[in-house]
Amino acid sequence: MRSSLVALVLLAALPAATLADGLDRAVGKALFDRIWVQAPSSTAANDGLGPLFNEKSCASCHSGKALSAKITPLPDGTLAQRGLVTRLADPQGVPDPVYGRQIQPRAVSGLTSEGTVTYALPDEPGGPLAVVFAPSRGDLAAATRLGPRQAPSLRGIGLIETVDEAAILANAAAPKPDGVSGRPRLLEIDGQSVVGRFGWKASAATLDQVTSDAFRLDIGMSSPLAPFPHGDCTAAQPDCLAAPDGRSPEFDGEEISSEMIRLLNAYLAGLAAPAPVEPAPLGAALFASTGCAACHVPSLKARDGGTVAIYSDLLLHDMGAGLDDGVGEPGVASSEWRTAPLASLTFRTGDGRRFLHDGRAGTIDEAIRAHGGEATAAKTRYEALAAADRAALIAYLETL
Template sequence: MPSSTPPRWPRSKTKLALAAAFAAATPVAALDLASQYQAEPHLSPLPRTDAERTRIEAVTAPAADFSAPERFEDLPAGAATVRARPDDEAFSQHSANLSFEQELEFKLGNGLFKKIWVFSPASTLASDGLGPLYNARSCQRCHLKDGRGHVPEQPDYASATMFLRVSIPGPVPPELRAVHDYIGTAPDPNYGSQLQDFSAPGIAPEYKLQVAYEDFEVALNGGETATLRRPGYTAANLGYGPLAKGAMLSPRVAPPMIGLGLLEAVPAADILAHADEEDADGDGISGRANLVWSREFNRIMLGRFGLKAGMPTVHEQSAGAFAGDIGISTPLFPAHAGECTGLQTACQSAPHGGGDSRETEIDQPNMDLVAFYSRNLGVPARRNADDPNVLRGKQLFYDSGCAACHVPKYVTHRLAGRPEQSFQLIWPYSDLLLHDMGEGLADHRPEARATGREWRTAPLWGIGLTQQVSPRATFLHDGRARTLLEAVLWHGGEAEAAKTRVVELPPEDRAALISFLESL
């Protein structure tokens, strides 16, 4: 691609002006995102001054010179950035700007994140309550070394890092009827909202996950080819009867944990500024915000976490994972039987770890420690940012249109109570919005406003260290892509044009683009 091609920036001033005009013309009944759902009760941010807004606009402006790294580009998490370790602990370091006292809090949270839970009743009262149905016995067993999970080995099934979500069509809850395009779903009456493949003694597991692949080749410019694998998923050995009519299944591999607190601290207004639901500028990119109900704050909030941006805060995401993945009750999700449905009577009547001494199997102070740990897993520093080949790949990343969704940088809120995430220039390479990724990646299972073809833009920071941290880790929501190039080639829908440009690149330019991604 010619080097004179101007860099594509996700939302230019023209785009922002068009989006603002569209929002201003949209009736409240049609969901005025900007005015209704920017509240951030989990943050209580300090207002920005005019001078700060001017500084932020300058520092987050698109790259214009690709002959050298941008200022601070080697510190993707700002002052929270950690050194890039050469081993599998690269994602397990605490943010570099924690105080001594916060380091202790982080270590306590780490202990809870790694804790192996056991069935009730047990002599280890602080660790009992597992299941009765579950996908993993600890957080760490899904998020391997705080990184990505992997698909189960076949035919010998032994994995706690991938599962199937399930739902059926259902009504829109009353509290979400203000969201005009919210898609109503309900849990499967027999199986709940996700399938668990492990269980306590005497209780049948819900299923066994089977994955099969069909290989096919994609021709690339320069005589190269790539082999992609198209997955098929089967919920085999169903333990509680058939799935309900209309059941929709979606595979999920555990994502990496780094930088979550910084993503939580990005102003909602800055995320919504990149949304362009009606594609007002006609560039083919129409990112949409997911809007979800927060149990924690009893209100509609912007979704940021999860593969379809279905959770609003780190704490709520963590509590939901305890309930669904491990079967541990929390103050937000207090059901002691976890994901067991009312029809699973043996599961409902099984012993649990709650009681007079503790109302839930993990209490709020310990949940706060887990959330603190999850917010403060450090993002490793960039590698080789000044390498000419990496810089060439960066330019191709912009020229190909990748930055239209993988927005490079933001400045976080000023936060009085969370200085470690406060007013940091960060480089996550995500707009945290929903995009139609085409039929090839569709799961046909909606989640809140997300359709069955939409996914949240995955942050790219740290992606070059993924397989150093966990050698079996693969990419995309279901781990089908074994390499970064395969992940790019699966892009479709709004990303079809960008994918096509990558396919058409000369081999040396395509390799440079991958080198840039590996440097993140």
């Protein structure tokens, strides 16, 4: 009783804005952890899952300290994983006519899933994952390619939205060494051109869009920004399109309301990146001298006039044939990738955490050596370092 009274006194002493933020994040965390169920159900606030889906909750894909994918090699070379999905498209970004943008290997009761997917480690370090898809709804189109994508770290994701768009564009226009270029991905939203900054291909400009797309593709649920109650189902899947949905007037006519998206993003935006540490002089110097900082820019200007330390320029770069999986997006080549922020790298070491877009690299060293294209010169300098200097550079990266 006494502890409860103390808690109430402390809550009453908090500013109203602080208290509201805390409550919003707590509700957002509950939404992040919620296990969604198929419609119709007795609790309308929980239904709408599928009909086809990858997981039943956000937390299923984003787990551990980094809130990212967990990928564990098994003795036979295959991977036990949560948070690894397979995108589908041709090099121009055209989705598969039957399976859509992503393979959903799970389905609600009474419906057939799209099949099973098995992942295996590459034969050579730095090579692509082996993906075996056993389809249950007919063959893929001849031009369709399979692109594994691991759920990224959510630690510090809110920082990305605070970067000033003008700073991204200015950095894109600035001259760079070693043949590095980098370009912004421009998206049309409400008739305006804005810079994409989230996702492996910079496919979203806002955290709202990121969350809405994840609900649609991974969980199969609609929201005002992604009003598709049957998720990624296509016209070639009439049974999926005919399945019941969980749309409700209480949720803006969709399965997930704008308010639910806002609360969930309040939680995501509050996920802290690591506290800054004083960098080891040698590691920080090597990060710059090898050329890593040309793309993994330590900080960018923030909208409020400060700086944001995310270690990314948020631009697209051609990373060469080695990282080209053949899966493009409209206006983005299959070999182009947005520079991955390194701000939460310290949370992504060990415990089934892997690196690069498909998790092919088991260590930071393997990830660097897999770089190509515009990053070739930086990789070459890294490989030419003495072993002690490479270790110092990696130790520095592990503090980010």
